[in-house]
Amino acid sequence: MPELSLEQRVDNLFQSALDLTSGNPDLAIVERELRQSLARLHQPMRVAIVGLIKAGKSTMMNALLGEHLVPTGNVEATFNVNVFRWGDRPSLQVHYKDERPPETKSFDELQSLTLRAAANRDYLRSIKYIEVTYPNSILHSFDLIDTPGLESHYRDDSDNTRQFLQLHGTELSEVTQAEAQGADAVMYLFGHSLAMADKEIIELFQGGEVSQATPINAIGVLTKTDLYWSDPSITEPMVAAERVCQRLAHHPQARNLFYTIYPVCAHLALGARTLTDREWDILDRLITIPPDRFERLLRNINRFNEREYPDIPILPQERRLLAERLGQYGVWQAYNLRRSGSGDRHRLITALLEHSGIDRLRDTLVSHFGHRAYLIKLIRVLRQFKTIYFQSRPKLAGKSLQVLEEIAGRFEEIETQEHRLIELNILQNFYRRKLDFDERETRDLLAVTGEFGTDCGSKLDLGERATIPEMLAVANEKLHYWQTRSADYLTIDRDTLTAAKTMARSYELIFQRLQLAKNYLYL
Incomplete structure (x- = not known):
């Protein structure tokens, strides 16, 4: 008889535990936790996208999906938690904090249910999370959780963002922290201006929102790297960003939290994926402008978007359209690639995606998280059971306590003797630089x-x-x-x-x- 797989042995373990707890009112909470944990093991891995308010989380979500689904804006847009799951057709369900039954809404209402607005603020605050099902390939492997964001200790230039933080910053931070702690894995997004000291960035990693992160289940992502291009001394923002990431990754605090830190230009990645026929035509006409002239024009985004010039046949509104789609750095990359003979549109998009860093991030999600998804979920449910065990044990006696102890012993045996979990433990030691x-x-x-x-x-x-x-x-x-x-x-x-x-x-x-x-x- 062939040996049972780990998944089969764990299923049998949970089933035997449920047989022991079923019908025992003293163990009702334990039974509920066991059923929820067993269901979680058979669901896709939950990956939370977490970061400071205005870190570009919604843009990153769209870039990973490869299409513009999550509302974005010039200020922090996401007011509620959005959970994206696989479904063969788009649908939207609202779950409420007061435990009233979930409500099905039109998929077109996602923006109005997500973006903050004074007119419906009370209703938005009554929402626990929004469940979005959508036919996108990455959702076969992962549930992606878009979180509202963490309150920053650093001042933002925007008055409306400051006012928003005063009203809701702490509340949204608490929601985001809860989602980070409830997810199987975390992508932690952060920005890093060239004027910002590494010490300030490292301080962002020391809060409760990343306290449960380990190199097994967490990846750091440096966002908005395209903004580096606004510095005339920087011609390759991703190269500069890579240096920042390598420096941060060697800091002991970051090294103990993250598998790696990658730079990603999500705006460019999303723009490349969603480039329209009209924008392709605009780009095709832009390459007739000499490089020196084009760079001087593009370095000043207001001039690029607003001014008319007798020697440039592309209208300002057309230039603005392309800049909004790809960003300054993206337009510069697309211009150079197109002038160098990158070929057809497909090859250009492929090259832009490579420059953006999104493909490397997606590949890492699959290789580092996806291939270990079951083990990471199993570690999480074993940890959750320990919490329930220690909470329930003082309240039990007699047969009920005996049952709880028996289940706990079986779970501990899996945790300490299952070889694949032992492998993951030595991998953890490797990431923490404990292995020679x-x-x-x-x-x-x-x-x-x-x-x-x-x-x-x-x-x-x-x-x-x-x-x-x-x-x-x-x-x-x-x-x-x-x-x-x-x-x-x-x-x-x-x-x-x-x-x-x-x-x-x-x-x-x-x-x-x-x-x-x-x-x-x-x-």
């Missing part, structure tokens, strides 16, 4: 813990198309390497020794699985 691994060993660790995929070929860093004989040979080689490494008691520290033993066991399990597959095939 060289480049090759690091590659093995990332592969075997699912960074490149969850099949045996990917875990062996061979890809999905490797044959069983090829995989067996590599698994055997790596098994012997890590067995030797784990026997080196004298020269490596305890954390590295534990990790090496875990790696040896990982390759032993892969080798056994492949051997079984080979025997089955050649029966």
Whole structure:
């Protein structure tokens, strides 16, 4: 009889726990938590987009979706939590704080239900969250949560934003923090002007909203990097932004919180995805302007959008249309790519998306979060059960307490003995710089813990198309390497020794699985 998968063993564990708690009024809260946790394990991973108010969260959400769905504005737009889930047709449901039944609304009402407005402020504040279902490919893997934003300690230039923060800043921060803590993973967005000290940025990572972040479930994203282009000394904003990210990523505070920090120009990514025929035609006519002349014009956005010039045949309103779509930096990139012969529209869009950094971010979401989604969700529900256990235990006695202790023991056994969770723990130690691994060993660790995929070929860093004989040979080689490494008691520290033993066991399990597959095939 084939060995049960982790998912099957966990399902059986939850079912046996539900059988034990069902019908026992003393354990009603425990039973409800078990049912909710089991359902969560079978749902897509919940990724919250979190950041300071005006960090560009809604634009980032649209960029990830590849279309303009979430309302955006010149000031912070999102008043409520928006949960985007997969659905074969667009729909919208409003969930209320007072627990009244959810209300179905027209999908076209999303903007009016999300943007703050004095006329319907009381109604907006009665909403707990808005559930949006939509047929978008990324929603097959993730539920994306657009949060209202965190109140900044730094002053904003906008009077209406300051007034808004005075009225609602703390309230929206509390909502955002709750969503961050309730999600399986977090993308933390932040801006960084060139005049802002790294120390100020690091301070943003020290609040409660990121207290539960770890390199396993959190990614930092430097946003609005296109604004760097307004500095005449900077010709490549993404290069400058990459340097900022690398510097921040090496800071101990950030290193303990985030898997990585990426720069992303979400405005450019969204604009590239949604470029219209008319805007393509405007761009095609703009490339007739000489580069020096065009750069001088574009560096001053008001001049680019408003002034008429006898030597420029493109009307100001047309230039403004393109600038609103792509941003200054985006227009500059599109102009240069088009002049250099980037080819057709598809190739131009592909190049702009690459410049924006959005594709790298999406790939990381899939490889780092998606391939480990079940494990990350499992860790979360095990942690939640511990909370319920400690809250319920003092109130119980007799048979009910005995049942709770039995369930807790079974859950603890999964947590401490399941090898895939042990692998994730050594990966956590690696991100926290506790392991003395060289480049090759690091590659093995990332592969075997699912960074490149969850099949045996990917875990062996061979890809999905490797044959069983090829995989067996590599698994055997790596098994012997890590067995030797784990026997080196004298020269490596305890954390590295534990990790090496875990790696040896990982390759032993892969080798056994492949051997079984080979025997089955050649029966």
